Amino acid sequence: MDSSPALLAVIGLLLALWTAGAVWVMLRASGREQRSIASRKTAQRLSRLIEEGPAIPLLVRADGRIEAPDRLARWIGLEKVPEYLSELAGGEGRGLTEAQIDTLTRNVRRTQKTAKPFRMAINVSPASGKSLALQGSLADPAVSPGGSALVWVFDFSDSQAELTQLREEAARAREDFGALVGLIEAAPMPMWFRGADMQLRLVNQAYVAAVGAESADQVVADQVELVETVNGRTAAEVAQQAADRRQPIERILSATIERARRTIRVTDLPLMGEGIAGYAVDIEEMEEQAREFRAFREAQRSMLDQLSIGVAQFDAGHRMTFANQPFHRVFSLPPGVVNERTSFGQMLLIARENGRIPEVRDFPAWRNELTEWFQRDEPHEEAWPLSDSTHLRIVAQPLPDGGLVMIAEDRTEQLALSATRDTLLRTRTATFDNLFEALAVFAPDGHLELWNRGFPGAWGIDPEVLDGHPQAEDLLQAISRNLSDPASVSQLNQVIRAATLDRKKSNGRIELADGRTLDFTGVPLPDGNGMLTVLDVTASQQAEVALRERNRALEEADAVMTRFLANMSYEFRTPLTSIGGFAELLTSGIAGELSPQATEYAQAISLSVGKLTEQVENVLDLSQSEAGLMPLRKSTFTLLPFLTKIVRKEEQRIHDGELTLDLKGDAEKSVTADPHQLRRAISQLLDNAINGTPRGGRIAIDIGRKRDETRIVISDNGRGMSQHELARALEGIRMSSDGKGIERRHGLGIPLARQLIEAHGGTLEIRSRKNSGTTATITLP
CATH class of the missing domain: 1.10.287 (Helix Hairpins)
Incomplete structure (x- = not known):
């Protein structure tokens, strides 16, 4: 625990x-x-x-295996990175070529063995279109032990393209520079280059030849200038001014080129930071041509002023640069339109105000249409009818420089002449077609040109035969079938040939088979053609035969009349003389005292016998005059006393009629004539004047002389006669229309007086107007 x-x-x-x-x-x-x-x-x-880097690492081991990103496969056109270096050739235009792989393999092995780096560049197949730069070295043991090689792959496609372009541009620049240098050297005009100090650095061969030097080096060494000092300024100073302004300077001056003074255009062209380039163009021929052109233009315009056709010229700005006097007159333009550089539209407006253009409803639109003439490629023509019945022909000719030449021709007279010509042609055609003669016109080569409607009917041929304008030979062949004698067609052929070729007039007569007779005449015409006229003379030929027979009958009747007149002169006068004598004896009381009534009867018989005797003598004298049998007993006598006696015989009648008679003239004038016959002629005219003048009238007798002729003029202011009454009075007695009797017209006085005066070689001219009196003019040689 x-x-x-x-x-x-x-x-x-x-x-x-x-x-x-x-x-x-x-x-x-x-x-x-x-x-x-x-x-x-x-x-x-x-x-x-590494993936995004500009270079891709490629590790190559000693046994040939490779390691690399997939991007390398895309660069060389493969789907993926292969296992060995020799597999980078994909084939079919992909990957690297065999030669490139061999070169790369040799370089890699040398690096693995000797640790010596290498560089190379390759152009990948067209599938990728890449340009790659490879830099290889021995790999660090930390990266890959065992002697591996590390190759860095760079894509310099853009740089390579730019480098290629720069190389091409540099090559082209060198070629262009060489061509430019060759062009400058071969240029026919002097060219030079100045440095920044304005000294000559370069000149071409034309410059050397212009200044008369031996070589370009000598020109540069001696600084021989082509352009002389002008207005105190040398060529270098002008070039310096161009450099200061940084603008080209161009001037025209005279220089000595190859020992001859020439006019040149010199240009100094500043090159930024380089110097001044210059060249000189020889314009001597151009200046000479310009002077000749100015002289030609002045002569041309002076000539245009003399034409009757109006001509005006407008520049590219539609401004008037020239107009001759006819153009001013045609459009009523004021004198200063050319100096004021009047525009095309303003010229039309002035012409419109003066009524020298056609009446148009919309003037601005119409003017704009005319302005389009400047843009046309071909000439344009119009007809302008003006309000005053003037007809203008307008021609618009565009010029290459954008200007316009306007031509105005007044064709009023030409149109009137054309209308008159058309009327004349129609009148000629109508006249030809309505003539009794058959007409045809033949050309010099023999073909029928013109004919009227009566021509085919005259020859009895079909009108359709003429529609094709046949040759004369073909026409004559058709006519010969209708002739009574076909061989007689040669006469017609000769007449046509004489009219067209020989230019002579000829005629002939030919009979047709149907009994007709044709007269034909060939007449040369002024235009070189010949006209054939054909007239049917069948009726006239028959009438000619009848006239010949009648003429023979008339000749026989004339002989009978001559004998009759010779006998009747005695047969008529003897009984009348006997009757008159016995009447006088009875009156005198030889047969015993007569009662007053018997005495009156005897006096009446004597008076009637006197009148009958006078009429018989008139008839006989008139008949003898017409028959050319009147005897003349010429003598020279004073005219005034002669006329006084004639007037005295008619004094009682003049007094009874309360007439006034004025007789005047030169008392010394005389005439050569038959006194008896001339007295009868003047008495007849005076008797007509007394009978035709009422009471209180006036009769004048004037004796005059004109040149070598004597004139007696008897005039009154009585009742006178109309033109119809005067014509009947002049005819007097003539044969009736049936030729079997005598036709009484007015009386024998005037015809007898005319016959008596004409028998003396004179003339009687009577002028009378109703209620204005009568004037009778006797002209004696």
């Missing part, structure tokens, strides 16, 4: 020690677990860092 406390103490102590040991063990186990967790986390973090 005494040992139990001690035992319990011992047991308690043992339990305490066991508990303490258990706690220590537990605490140690817990620490190890935490360190293990931390190690795992560290390993995972390091593994993740």
Whole structure:
């Protein structure tokens, strides 16, 4: 019982020690677990860092086994990392190539044996498209004992692409620089380069040739300048100014190039931080062309001012740069429109105010449509009818520089002429178709051009034969079938040929089979064609035969009339003379005293015999005059006394009619004529004047001379005659319409007077108006 406390103490102590040991063990186990967790986390973090790192480790053991992350398999285009190094070639365009694996294997073995590191770069198959850099060294024994090799694989695909691009760009830059240097050297214009000190550093061969130097080195060494000092400023000073401004300077000046003065355009171009480049362009020919162009433009505009067609030019800004005088007149423009650079729209507005454009409902819209002429690719043409019946032809010609040439032609007269021409053509066609003659026009080559409706009927051919404008040979062949003698068609052929080719007029006559006779004539026309006229002369030929027979009959009748007049002159006058003589004897009382009534009868017989004798003489003289048998016994006598005697014979009648007669003229004027016949003619006219003048009237006889002619004017203020009555009076007696009798018209006085005066080689002109009197003018040579 005494040992139990001690035992319990011992047991308690043992339990305490066991508990303490258990706690220590537990605490140690817990620490190890935490360190293990931390190690795992560290390993995972390091593994993740390796996975995310720019390089992938590849461990190659001595027996050829490899260890690497799966990312390496993706880089080289494999599904997973193989077990041995030689299996990195996947085939079919995947993995590394055999040559790359052999090179890598040799490098790895050399490193394993000699511990010498290596570097290499490979381009993986197109399946991955990677460019890899490999850096190999002997692995640390802590990493892998036994002589393993550790290869770090880097992906430098982007760097490689950039490096490749830079290399290509550098190669292109070198090529471009070489080409540029060659271009500058071969350039036909002088080019140079100045350094920052404005001294020449480089010149091309054109510069050397321009300054007449031996080489470019000599130019640079002697600083030979192409451009001379202008206005106190040297070429270097101008280049320095361009460098200060950092802007190019361009100027035009004269310089000596290859011992000749030329106009050049010099440009100094600053290169940032490099210097000044310069070049000179020879513009001598351009300036000469510009001068020639200005002279040509002035000559052209001067010529356009002389045209009758209006011409105006507008620039790309739609501003008027030129307008000739006809253009001003056509659109009624004021003189200053060109100097004021009037726009196209303003020009149309001015023309609208002056009524020189067509009437349009919406003028702004219409003007905008015309403005589109500037954008057209082809010329545009319009017709403008104006309110004053003027017709304008407008042509808009776009220019390559965006401008426009506007041409305005007044075609009013041309349209009027065209209308007149159309009317004339229609009139000609209507005239041709309604002529009695048959017409046809032949061209010089022989084909039928024009014909009227009577042409096919005249020849008896079908009108459809002419529709195709046949040749003359074909037409003549169709005509020959209707001729009485087909061979006679050659006459027609010769007439057509003479009119078209020989340009001569000719004619002929031909007979048709139906008995008709045609006359045809070929006439050359001014346009080179020939016209054939055909006339049916069958009736006229028959009438000609009848006229010949009638003419023979008339000749026989004329001979009979001549004999009749010769006999009647005696046969009429002898009995009348006897009757008159016996009446006078009875009146004188030779046969004894007559009673007063018998005496009156005898006097009446004498008066009637005198009138009958006068009428018979008038009839005979008129008949002889018409037959050309009137005898004239001309003599020269003074005219005024001659007329005085005629007036004295009518003095009693004038006095009885209470008329006034005024006779005036030169007393010395004379005339050569038959006094008897001229007296009868003037007596007839005076008798008509006395008979036609009422009481209290006035008769005037005036003798005058005009040039080499003698004029006798007999005028009165009597009743006068109308034109119809005067025409009947001039006809007097004429043959009846049946030719078998005499038709009396008015009287024998005026016709007899005219016949007598015309027999003297003179003329009789009678003017008369109703109730205004009559004037008879006798003109004698």
